[in-house]
Amino acid sequence: MTFFINPAFWIVAVVVYILLSIETSHKASLRFGFINLFALNVLLGWKIALAALLAVALFWATISFTLKYCNPQNRNRSLAGFSILTIVTVLFLFHKMNLQGSDWIKTIQAIAPWMRADLFLTFLAGLSFSYIFVRCADALHCVFWKNCPLMNPLSLFGYLLPFHMLLSGPVNAYEEHLAMDQTTSENEPMLDRVLLILNAITTGLFYKFVVAESLRIYFYGSNSEMIVSGWSDSAILAVYIFFDFAGYSRVARGLGLLYRVPTPENFSAPFLAVSVTDFWTRWHMSMGQFVRRNLFTPIQLNLVRAVGIKNAGWVSLATMVVSFGFVGLWHRISLTWVLWGVAMGLLMTIEKHIQTFAMRKGWSRSPWVQNTLPWIGPIYANAVLIASVRFVAEEIF
């Protein structure tokens, strides 16, 4: 988050815009990838930028080599894609175990003194940006299972490590990034676009530096940590996280609009959600969409086909638990987060059954329900949010 108070970030943001404004015959994704390399070089240093580029080139070469030997009709293609995804997932999980300073690293160094643990951990740290991991997964899903074309290495670099979405997302979709090469902007009203960009960036900064920081300083002081010791702390933390995270997302969205780089919306008034299911379509929306396209829909579709539509309700229980179990693990490898994910999945399955029952009985169309739900729903959804924040509070930061 300190990126935004670093003047270098904003100077780079302006320079990137100027460079992108220079018309060339190259594809938009390639130009962004190249200029993004410059941005990361300035912001993170040439060593990290070069290491990131090499890692992306290795990822690209692995996919490219695999695709060369597996045409779309080849049954081994899925297996090959799954193998690469497994390797990326293992590396991601490996890093998420927070190995720095652990006995495990000391043991490895005792066995193999020649191994540079610092380099090894730096490599894993690249994947600690959980957003890079989910983008890798989205790219693999699109290329191996949906037969999307593989971007060139520089375009892929711009997709996987966009400097304006590096720390807190949102999760941009591979297909949308591919489509930026086909997008034309000739008929788009200039004033509307400028207003949208200004609105996103200014409200984002307001959320982060005025609302979120005021909340933190007012309740905890300028140098204190946010410690959750009661229900009110959980509520404050939930509101703080929203303004902090949504603020960052809105700035990234504004810059994405400025550069014409697909950068999805991430929040839509989540505190007005009428159920937990509704909440997750409004909070961290890009992650929800990632889970829906890559986990929920494919798993649910194939399982329901296998067991029949009469068992769809039970299948949804397994699919929800798997999908939200993943979201839990994505946050952190810990029992707390796994339980959080499983509980969310269970809760949403129960909601689904209640909603289906009410729909079949015609209750959902009754005026009483339609008038009451907008009031009772948010109370229930926010109560669940506060309880869940309390549950994972120790492991949020």
Add this chain to the structure above:
Amino acid sequence: MTDASLDNDSLEKLTGIFHVLFNAPDLELSDDLTAKDVPGWDSFNHVNLIINIEEEFGVRFSNDEVGKLQNVGNLKSLLAGKLTA
């Protein structure tokens, strides 16, 4: 998506599936109808809708096709394409 269009018989069957699944007997399937316009049309019922259509019409949609559907117009032309193929 293709430019093929559904015949009346198929459109009636498709409408019937929507009526039963969403318990909305008055629902009209306009091309610009989206999930947001129909109470209960969430990702869970989207899968149920697809499976119902597959079983009723004897067709099969790929995961990619299911994920790309934006509105009922898309669904109609996709289904029509499958039926005429």
